[in-house]
Amino acid sequence: MTSILLDEGQGVVQAAMEKAREIGQPMNVAVEDNGRYLKAFARMEDAWLGSIDIAIDKAFTSASFVMPTQEMTQPGQPLYGLEATNNGRVVIFTGGIPLMRDGEVAGAIGMSGGTVDQDQKVAEAGIAAF
Amino acid sequence: MTSILLDEGQGVVQAAMEKAREIGQPMNVAVEDNGRYLKAFARMEDAWLGSIDIAIDKAFTSASFVMPTQEMTQPGQPLYGLEATNNGRVVIFTGGIPLMRDGEVAGAIGMSGGTVDQDQKVAEAGIAAF
Amino acid sequence: MTSILLDEGQGVVQAAMEKAREIGQPMNVAVEDNGRYLKAFARMEDAWLGSIDIAIDKAFTSASFVMPTQEMTQPGQPLYGLEATNNGRVVIFTGGIPLMRDGEVAGAIGMSGGTVDQDQKVAEAGIAAF
Amino acid sequence: MTSILLDEGQGVVQAAMEKAREIGQPMNVAVEDNGRYLKAFARMEDAWLGSIDIAIDKAFTSASFVMPTQEMTQPGQPLYGLEATNNGRVVIFTGGIPLMRDGEVAGAIGMSGGTVDQDQKVAEAGIAAF
Numbered sequence: 403m404t405s406i407l408l409d410e411g412q413g414v415v416q417a418a419m420e421k422a423r424e425i426g427q428p429m430n431v432a433v434e435d436n437g438r439y440l441k442a443f444a445r446m447e448d449a450w451l452g453s454i455d456i457a458i459d460k461a462f463t464s465a466s467f468v469m470p471t472q473e474m475t476q477p478g479q480p481l482y483g484l485e486a487t488n489n490g491r492v493v494i495f496t497g498g499i500p501l502m503r504d505g506e507v508a509g510a511i512g513m514s515g516g517t518v519d520q521d522q523k524v525a526e527a528g529i530a531a532f
Numbered sequence: 533m534t535s536i537l538l539d540e541g542q543g544v545v546q547a548a549m550e551k552a553r554e555i556g557q558p559m560n561v562a563v564e565d566n567g568r569y570l571k572a573f574a575r576m577e578d579a580w581l582g583s584i585d586i587a588i589d590k591a592f593t594s595a596s597f598v599m600p601t602q603e604m605t606q607p608g609q610p611l612y613g614l615e616a617t618n619n620g621r622v623v624i625f626t627g628g629i630p631l632m633r634d635g636e637v638a639g640a641i642g643m644s645g646g647t648v649d650q651d652q653k654v655a656e657a658g659i660a661a662f
Numbered sequence: 663m664t665s666i667l668l669d670e671g672q673g674v675v676q677a678a679m680e681k682a683r684e685i686g687q688p689m690n691v692a693v694e695d696n697g698r699y700l701k702a703f704a705r706m707e708d709a710w711l712g713s714i715d716i717a718i719d720k721a722f723t724s725a726s727f728v729m730p731t732q733e734m735t736q737p738g739q740p741l742y743g744l745e746a747t748n749n750g751r752v753v754i755f756t757g758g759i760p761l762m763r764d765g766e767v768a769g770a771i772g773m774s775g776g777t778v779d780q781d782q783k784v785a786e787a788g789i790a791a792f
Numbered sequence: 793m794t795s796i797l798l799d800e801g802q803g804v805v806q807a808a809m810e811k812a813r814e815i816g817q818p819m820n821v822a823v824e825d826n827g828r829y830l831k832a833f834a835r836m837e838d839a840w841l842g843s844i845d846i847a848i849d850k851a852f853t854s855a856s857f858v859m860p861t862q863e864m865t866q867p868g869q870p871l872y873g874l875e876a877t878n879n880g881r882v883v884i885f886t887g888g889i890p891l892m893r894d895g896e897v898a899g900a901i902g903m904s905g906g907t908v909d910q911d912q913k914v915a916e917a918g919i920a921a922f
Contacts, residue, residue: 408576439581443573446538451828452856454570455878477867485876494873518870567827568711596712607737610778613754616745617716668836699841703833706798714830 405435406501406509410532411442414501414511418528419444422515429515429524430457436507438465446515453514459491460498460512468507471498497521501532508532535565536631536639540662541572544631544641548658549576552645559645559654560587566637568595576645583644589621590628590642598637601628627651631662638662665695666761666769670792671702674761674771678788679704682775689775689784690717696767698725706775713774719751720758720772728767731758757781761792768792795825796891796899800922801832804891804901807921809836811914812905819905819914820847826897828855836905843904849881850888850902858897861888887911891922898922 406414411433422429428449433442438461445454463471466488474494475481485494498512513525536544541563552559558579563572568591575584593601596618604624605611615624626649628642643655666674671693682689688709693702698721705714723731726748734754735741745754758772773785796804801823812819818839823832828851835844853861856878864884865871875884888902903915 408574412574437581439575440573440584441575443570444538444542445569445571450857451567451569452853452878452882459877473870473872476872485873490876490880493877495871567829569827593712597710610733611755612733612736613745616750617719617753618712619715620750622712668834672834697841699835700833700844701835703830704798704802705829705831711827711829 404503404506404508405437406433406441408441411509413531414528415442415444417531418511418513418524419446421524421527422446425516425520425523427516427520429513429521430454431524431528432457432461432512433501433509433528434458434461434465434512435509436465438462441509449515456493456497456514457512460493460514461510462488462491462512463493464498464500464510464512465507466492468500470496470500471512472496497525499525499529501529534633534636534638535567536563536571538571541639543661544658545572545574547661548641548643548654549574551654551657552576555646555650555653557646557650559643559651560584561654561658562587562591562642563631563639563658564588564591564595564642565639566595568592571639579645586623586627586644587642590623590644591640592621592642593623594628594630594640594642595637596622598630600626600630602626627655629655629659631659664763664766664768665697666693666701666792668701671769673791674788675702675704677791678771678773678784679706681784681787682706685776685780685783687776687780689773689781690714691784691788692717692721692772693761693769693788694718694721694725694772695769696725698722701769709775716753716757716774717772720753720774721770722748722751722772723753724758724760724770724772725767726752728760730756730760731772732756757785759785759789761789794893794896794898795827796823796831798831801899803921804918805832805834808901808903808914808918809834811917812836815906815910815913817906817910819903819911820844821914821918822847822851822902823891823899823918824848824851824855824902825899826855828852831899839905846883846887846904847902850883850904851900852881852902853883854888854890854900854902855897856882858890860886860890862886887915889915889919891919
């Protein structure tokens with residue numbers, strides 16, 4: 403029973419969206435289970451279309467490596483080229499966070515639509531509801 | 533204001549899932565807007581993983597051609613080969629229905645997880661909530 | 663100077679669209695050159711989104727094999743599976759016609775948005791303008 | 793009625809091509825609607841084949857994030873890796889500009905074939921005709 407349940411996932415999505423409304427930035431919000439599969443998703447009015455895939459793939463990336471997405475690699479550093487793996491679904495910048503339960507990965511949230519800081523804040527609000 | 537709003541899409545998803553629970557068949561439920569972009573999605577516990585893409589792509593197909601997905605073609609009939617178009621995202625069997633508003637397409641619902649009859653019934657329950 | 667010029671391609675597109683308006687069916691119209699590369703394209707209001715790729719790929723298919731798209735193959739016949747080649751861009755039903763100049767291929771037109779018969783009529787109107 | 797109409801899109805394409813002729817640089821010109829779908833396209837004689845996709849994808853990028861394409865990111869900066877998202881269709885250099893109507897995105901123009909400065913000038917000429 404480690405993996406996130408639908409009710410939990412929908413709660414995470416709603417909490418994230420409330421934060422996004424509070425800061426006035428429309429967002430795409432995705433929650434995936436611990437198998438990297440989409441569980442719940444919502445796109446707010448006027449959220450960027452280019453952010454649908456990014457939100458889903460940030461959750462995918464966080465669940466893939468059980469860590470927050472962040473500046474994962476750069477030219478000259480180890481793992482350079484990581485974003486080309488997994489059919490190009492790895493996102494190497496901020497906005498995805500794993501959902502942990504009793505020390506194990508239960509899933510992940512991915513967020514896209516604002517600046518890197520806004521995405522991070524909204525993702526944290528989602529995590530707090532888990 | 534033709535395209536479906538998030539609140540509406542989430543309502544459609546919830547209504548479809550209630551029906552799926554009633555008939556005891558876990559489902560993936562997707563609602564897309566009139567641009568074929570994902571608006572709301574939910575996957576019930578134990579719903580087939582193979583049905584995530586099918587649900588999303590049934591909504592994509594219904595919004596693409598503004599008609600229910602159905603037995604769209606068969607060998608020997610016109611349009612044979614249709615399922616190979618649009619990067620293989622066209623689903624040519626039952627389970628997707630357009631969401632219409634004032635005679636124009638507002639989006640579409642796609643459903644996958646049960647038999648063709650079950651998918652259709654659940655999709656109709658979603659439509660009824662729109 | 664065999665390959666179609668832009669002015670010619672735009673003329674073909676306009677002629678096809680006039681026919682589509684005459685029969686009251688919104689269409690996507692694509693003209694490609696003899697290298698199978700997009701030269702001119704137009705999408706009429708309310709034309710199916712699912713037909714953008716189909717129109718472009720019908721022109722691609724016609725220019726690829728220098729013949730009209732049509733019921734090119736079926737289960738049990740030679741070339742079964744043809745639609746899976748060329749990265750899935752081969753369309754094996756009606757609506758694409760080569761544009762010929764002095765017995766050589768100059769390009770192709772592809773049409774999508776109506777029934778097979780409507781697509782064919784509109785494609786022929788485009789060809790007639792070449 | 794926010795999204796760009798075909799007549800408008802064709803006017804934008806023609807205006808851009810006139811500018812391209814004036815500066816003597818053959819170009820690919822794409823106009824997409826506010827759903828990132830191709831509305832009108834033209835390729836001038838001798839325009840680079842490699843620029844077809846770039847023109848279309850610059851329009852896609854501008855409509856995706858409702859901002860001009862530009863030097864969006866570089867190694868060491870936030871969003872590094874952005875170009876790998878959306879199936880590799882994000883173009884992170886100059887040449888795409890959103891088409892705005894009453895403060896909302898109506899679509900976008902994308903241009904490719906010359907230097908970054910030439911592309912920008914031609915794109916602006918297209919925008920001016922909207």
